[in-house]
Amino acid sequence: MITFNFSRRPSQGTPSGFDLGDIEISGDGSSVSSVGKLPDQGMMIFPSLSLLLDQVRQPVSSGRGTVEFCGVDSSFQVKFTVAKGVVTAVGEQGEIGRMSVPDFIGALLAAVSSFSEGELSRLSEVDPVRDDLACAIADFRRLSR
Incomplete structure (x- = not known):
């Protein structure tokens, strides 16, 4: 089993497509997270999620x-x-977890969709990162059919 959690860091001012955020991936074997690392492993969360979906597709x-x-x-x-x-999925400490392709698609799609439902609407409608993530989700969603 593999689970995903995505978050945008608070207190960054007016939301932007380049805001920092974190990824946590957990499984039966272990977990990996960008939270609380030195050096900081926070990332530009919106482009990172687009990249993740595009790369694993x-x-x-x-x-x-x-x-x-x-x-x-x-x-x-x-x-x-x-x-x-x-x-x-394998992280710095070794294997995180395993799951069937259909279950992986469902888990990743549900986590990204949940994140985007709460966060994309906060971005300006002209922010190009908004469309990038929406398109990456739509492309990835086609795999679940």
């Missing part, structure tokens, strides 16, 4: 491959490997 759709995701403007890293219908 190809191996998930083809059923094989590896992605080494690194948060935008951050040193936070997680490796996702897709093989034999299973996605494995």
Whole structure:
């Protein structure tokens, strides 16, 4: 099992597509988080989520491959490997967890959608990052059909 939690850091002033945020990924094996690290591993959360969805879409759709995701403007890293219908997430301490491709798609899509429902509306309608994330979600959502 793999779970995701995404957050935008508070007290950054007027919301911007380049606000800092954090990612936490947990599983049966361990967890990895950008929260509270030295040096700071916070990332530009909106472009990072777009990048995450775009990067994992190809191996998930083809059923094989590896992605080494690194948060935008951050040193936070997680490796996702897709093989034999299973996605494995590995962080700095080793394996985080495994789950079937359909369950992974559902878990990641639910977490990103939940984050975006609460945060995208706070961005200016002309902020280009807003459209980038909305398009990445729409493209990734096609995998769940």
